[in-house]
Amino acid sequence: MHEWIQVENGVGTVGITNHAQEALGDIVYVETPEVGATVTIEDQVGAVESVKAASDIYTPVSGEITSINSILADKPKLINQSAETDGWLYKIKLSDESELEKLLNDAQYKELIGE
């Protein structure tokens, strides 16, 4: 629900939204998927943990994980600082680009969270 994806040449970059990082508070641990893993839309592929809570990451699209943001292992707070840019979680080669049509766009998401 609170993941974002940006797609370029069939490869999507996935992270959690700024709204999500604000709700979680200080992030202390990030669990990312394995590079090479094949995942299906809405699979639980990782987790973001703060002092307050553990929050599972669900992939917004199906495909193969091509890389992960290795900086997060040592610097999970990067997500607090820039959730929607440098704090991305993983890149995924999409197996079905039509899945993108089911997602909310930026304006729809902002409406959902009341911004």
Add this chain to the structure above:
Amino acid sequence: MGPFAGWSMPLFYKDLTPLESHIHTRQKCSIFDVSHMLQFQIVGGSRAAFLDSLVVSDVSAIRLNTGKLTLFLNENGGIEDDLIVTSHADSLYVVSNAGCADKDWDHVQKHLAAFVQAGNGHVEAYKVLANSLIAVQGPETARILQKYTNLDLSKMAFMDGVYTETNGVPIHITRSGYTGEDGFEISIPSEEVVSFTESLLENKDVKLAGLAPRDSLRIEAGLCLYGHDIDSTTTPMEAGLSWTDWDHVQKHLAAFVQAGNGHVEAYKVLANSLIAVQGPETARILQKYTNLDLSKMAFMDGVYTETNGVPIHITRSGYTGEDGFEISIPSEEVVSFTESLLENKDVKLAGLAPRDSLRIEAGLCLYGHDIDSTTTPMEAGLSWTVSKDKVLNREAPFVGSDVVKQQLETKGGSRRRVGLVVQGAPAREGAKIFSADGTVEIGIVTSGVPSPSLHKNVAMGYVKKGMNKSGSKVKVSVRNRMQDAEIVKMPFYETKYYKLP
């Protein structure tokens, strides 16, 4: 905000993140609103003997103006709740968990009745409540009250009770009373009770009511619990009405009833709030608010005193592992007192999130998570609360004492509470604990958090007896990944309880 034991509680306050608030408490001073906890007083000459029959500690041996952590057990030796008892010249002051409030109160009431009936002497128990309670009584009540709620009151039978709202204010109403008339009792936030009462009074059939005749009040023992009978130390809070208002109400009620206008009653309600002010700067700051010499108060000491003319109860205790105080103060004073504390630059408000991470670092149990009615004191590592003198030298001294005695003598029970340091992802409640080779499940995590002070993942949980040795390597499963962990002694973070110089 988050739900907690039926209350909406602040998880943290906007100006500090949970982590910052946690650290702030370790370094400065934080205020926690813990009014949700059950506070009650036990009075009467046999109060200690009575409470002794329910808890594992020797209440009679608690020194005047000091407190003790103790436990209610069930017949099987399982822990029903943990509570703190402070002994005073004329009373025992008890604080127990919000989540167990009803259960605890039932437990106390049940045993109290039996105790008194058995001729063991005079004991009474009084709750200190946070909400105001008004009783609106008499045959016209339902018709009038119906204007204030969308609830169909005609569908409520005698003794039905529901949570609902009036004009956006959440209330609890029961179709009950102590008058023999139809009527309702309405529990409403104290800050709303005045305007709600004023609004009711706009109906011509409702006279601003007052206290019931003395003799019926005496019969209505239940209400006396919340009332004004005995409490010499807590300011009676007249549901937000001033003393002047209250006198007015009483005068008019008497006249109203005498004039044959029917049966109407109104009740005063006691309401104290409880705040925990925690952290190393606390004593220095609090000293400005009291003539009491705080340096003479040791950890777990408790006294009735006053601040700026307001009667308060303070204990040098808390739930963070830091030095600090818990302050019980009349609800109508708590906001201004808290605001006054917040004028000190080192004082911040703190919510449930840092409260949880702080108490875990200090190795303190949270009832319903780390201990419950299936856990015995021996298993929980709480045998230190048990009075060996009571258990060994007296015949069946308290509920559950048979099991406690047997387990003390045989080091019994099936499991032990342990501390864990976990590599990788933080282990939280429900994570399973396995043997070092990952093949055998040996226990479960009951609380865990990435420790803000220690920068490692700490957790507490239960493992099978015999596998609880400190230094043992184990595995903990987090999201189906086995992670290395080690059993360690608690507290994880050295506690800073105050010792007398």
